[in-house]
Amino acid sequence: MSNRAKAVEVEDLRLAYSGREVLHGISFDIHRHEIFGIIGPAQSGKSSLLRCLNRTIDFDPGATVSGTVRLDGQDVRKVRDVFSLRRKVGMVAPLPVGLPLSIYDNVAFAPRAAGLGKRAALDAIVERCLRQAALWDEVKDRLTSLGTALSGGQQQRLTIARALSHGPEILCLDEFSIAIDPVTTMRIEDVLKELRREITIVLVTNLVQQARRLADRTMFLWKGEIVELDTTGVIFSDEPRERRTFEYVRGIFG
C-alpha cells in the first residue's frame, strides 16, 4: 500500500508517565477511510495512544514520548502549529462533554477559535455537523438553548458534531458509548458508517462486539503492547494468530 493511503503511521511509540512506561514501543499504520478498531482491557494504553495523536499528551507534564507518530506523513512531534494539528484530529471522550454554551456555540466554538467569524459560514458548519451527528432534527428549533441541558445521548452526539466542526481528517472516538443508551449507540454507529466515506475513524472500545460490527481492521492492545492487528474478520474468527486474542474477544480473559 502506498504512503498516501496511510492516514497515520506509528513507529516504535513509547510513552511513560513519570517513568512508568505505559506504551512499550508500538508500531502500526491506520489506512485512509477505514474504521480502525482498538480493543483491549482497561489500563492497556488505548486512551494514552489517542492523546499522542493530537498531542494533548503535552498537557501532562509528567509524560515523556519517544518514537514517531506521522499524520499525513508529518511527524506530529515536529509540528509547529499544534492547534491546526488538533483540528485535523477530532476527539470524542468517553463521557459526553457539552460545553456550558448554547448548542450553536458548542459547535461553532472550534471554527471561531480557528478565526472564522462570518455568521453565514458558521451557520452552514453548525447545520452540516449537527446533521452528520444525527442531531439536527432534534435540536434545530432550539439552537440557542444550553448544550448541557441535553440528554446524555444527545450530548454525546453534540460532542461528535463539535469534533467534526473543525473539519478533521481523522475522527477518534474513545469508548463513546459507555455513558449512553443502546438505541443512541446504534444511531451513532450508523453515523460512523456514513462518515467513513469522508474521513478516517479510530474507534477505541471496550465492547469487542462494537469493533466487530464497525471496524475494518482491529488492533488488540494489551498492557501497552500490540497483541495482534489484523482485519476484523480474522481477529474475530475461530483462529486468530494469537491465543490471547481468541480468549479476549470471547470474554475468557481480560
Add this chain to the structure above:
Amino acid sequence: MAAPAGAPLFSRTAHVQRAERRQAIAKWLTFAMAVSMILPLVAIVGYLLYRAAPSLSWEFLTDVPRRGMREGGIWPAFVGTLYLVGLSLAVSAPIGVLAAIYLHEYAKDNWFNRLINLAVINLAGVPSIVHALFGLGAFVYAARFGYSILSASLTLAIMTLPVIIASTREALASVPTAFRAACWNVGASRWQTIRGVVLPNSISGILTGVILQVSRAAGETAPVMFTGAVFFKAVSRGDLFPYRLTDQCMALSMHLYTVSTQVPNVKESIPYATAIVLLGSVLMVNASAIALRVWLRNRKRW
C-alpha cells in the same frame, strides 16, 4: 444482625436504637452550634442600634463633625472609607485575578511556582499591623507618596491581594477539567479556553471573593492609620469628591477608634452610630455580593 427466632421482621434491635439515639444527638448538637452562631450577631447589632438610636439619622451620615467631633456627623470619614476601599480594590482585584489565572491555568508544577504559592499563602497570614508598617516604609517613605490616600490604598491592596488570589483560584478550580480538555481537543489555545469557557463559569465565585474583601478593607484600622488616615479633615458637608489622591483622609474605622478613646466628652451615642454606619455599609456590600452570586448562579450552565 439476624433477628432472634420468633421476633417480628424488621423489629428495632438494640443496635438500631443506639444508632438512632446517636443520630438525634448529632443533629441537635450541630443545630445548637448553628443557632449559637446567629445569637451573637443579633445581640451585637441589637445592642449597637439601641445605643446608637439618639444619633441615627440621615443628617448624621451627611453632616461633618462639629465641636471637635463631639457632635455632628461622619461624612468625611464615610467618604474617606469609600475612597480607600474603592481605590485599593481597583488595584488589587485586577492584579489578583490575573495572577490567579496564571497560577491556576498556566503555571507548571515547578519550584518557582511552588514558591509563588507559598508566598501567597504566607502573605495571607501576615497580621494587618505588619502590613501597616510595610506600607509606611514602602509607600509613605521609599516611594515618597507621603501620608496619603494613595499610600493607604496601596497598603490595603497588598493586604487583600493574597486572599483575592486564593478565592479566585478556588473559583477557577470549580470549573471541571473536562471542559478544558474538550476545548483543547478542538484546537483552542489556553487563552481561548479561559476566555470562552473557564471565566464565564467562574465569574460568580471570582466576584464574590473580591467583594468580600471590601468588608475587610473597610474594617481595617491599623494599615490606614499608619499610612494616610487622619484624626480630622475639614470637608464641606455632602461633598462627594472632597479628597485628592495625595491628601490624607478620614476613615470610618479610624474615626470609630478616635471618638471612642481619644476625644473626651463625646456625645454618648456617636461612637455607636459610627459603628452602625460601618457595619451597615459592610453588610450592604455583603448582601449585594450574595445577590450577585445568586443571580450569576441562576445563569450557570451546567
